Amino acid sequence: MDYFSINSLRENHAGWSLLRAQNAPLALTFFMTAFTDPNQRNLGRQDLIDVLDDVLFSLRDSLGEDRFPRTAGEYLDDWAEPDKAWLRKFYAENRDEPVYDLTAATEDVIRWVESLRGRDFVPTQSRLSSIFNLLKALVHGSETDPEARLAELQRQRDDIDVQMEQIRSGTIPVMTGPEAVDHFHQLTTQAKDLLSDFREVETNFRRLDRNLREQISMWEGGQGDLLESIFSSQQDISGSLQGRTFQGFWDYLMSPQLRSELHELLERATQIQALATQDGLNSITSMQKDWLPAVEQTQSTVRQLSAQIRRLLDDKVFLENKRIMALIRNIESGAVAVRATPPTGVFAELTGHDVPVALPFERPLYEPSRQVAIDDAVSVAEDLDVDAKALFDQFYVDQQRLEANIDAVLADAEQATLADVTDAYPLSQGLAEIVSYFQLATESTSAVIDPDTEQTLSWTLPDGSLREATVEKIIFVRPS
Structure with missing residues (x-):
């Protein structure tokens, strides 16, 4: 600077x-x-x-x-x-x-x-250890040579074997009191720093959103270009370095296994004898509970920013439609005003609308079509016992009834599969009813067909026999 x-x-x-x-x-x-x-x-x-x-x-x-x-x-x-x-x-x-x-x-x-108040105890050894551990993770985690990665893992394995052998022989290395206090102070300092950083993370998200809203407010191009800009900007917010690191922290914190491991380690840390006289020892067990509200606040901010972007887009579309309607009303009022006294002379000139001219000699000569001989003789079968009732014994699948079934199931749930709908309202018309459900799913914007997942549907025929069909999974979602 x-x-x-x-x-x-x-x-x-x-x-x-x-x-x-x-x-x-x-x-x-x-x-x-x-x-x-x-x-x-x-x-x-x-x-x-x-x-x-x-x-x-x-x-x-x-x-x-x-x-x-x-x-x-x-x-x-x-x-x-x-x-x-x-x-x-x-x-x-x-x-x-x-x-x-x-x-x-x-x-x-x-x-x-x-x-500025100064500290009675300044952790130095634990910070040096943290620097070494971070440096090792950075270097070895970025290594692309397989031999080097295997050599490092083998070295770690040898170190673990040596430590296990020392413990088996009765030599158990234990962290000294000063070392435990050093690591404890480093732990509490980093926990407070992490908790205070969430406000800055939230501020960075708001800065990205403010830049996006300024761009939307000053936009003078087409709707397609605006949509492309909005979607790319939303990707910039979630795909930025800030967004990716925060999402990684959120995924790490939401892992049940890691949360259980963290809680167990914090509980065991409070039982270390060397830390019994340290202030705030028992408060470290609530470290995870302190993080969750701060992280949830930041997540809520990201959700609010996405909702604001959608509202801005809706307002932009509304204003554009309002401008178009004003132009149409202006044209209509102008037409009504001149209806009784139409203007003389050229009323309007439209470029590019001329009458095409085709000369007689440019037309192709007449060519008679070829006649194809078709044998249209019909042979009448004799002594053929055919029941013509099957031609008229058809049934109709009421799609409105199927839509009512879907709406009734979605009244109690945000989403439901086709299997959920058929469980609540069993199939009565077999495959024809399943095909109608697929037709409704393809025509609806609130349904998704998952080709990678299958579901089995069953129904009972009038004679009591059971039929099953394995089809692609359909998910119906309650319209917003």
């Missing part, structure tokens, strides 16, 4: 403006009390006013009644202004009052201010 970049941050960055503010100690004290210390997010306005009133009462009692003359609500509104952006003010679902949350810049300032 050069002088101009640093000066731009000094003038425009929300975190730097917070450090320069006269009421920075008050704001930071309130932010720590309400958000970071209890690890809370998205607090309602009245709850924050109550907390800030308590903070102001305590400070005024110590520093004087005239020290902070403004009310708690005025301070909240001031700190959430766009020129400060220390708090993010928004409205959440099922909430009548505005909701507040810290911005990523404010949390960076809080973490920096907390680091």
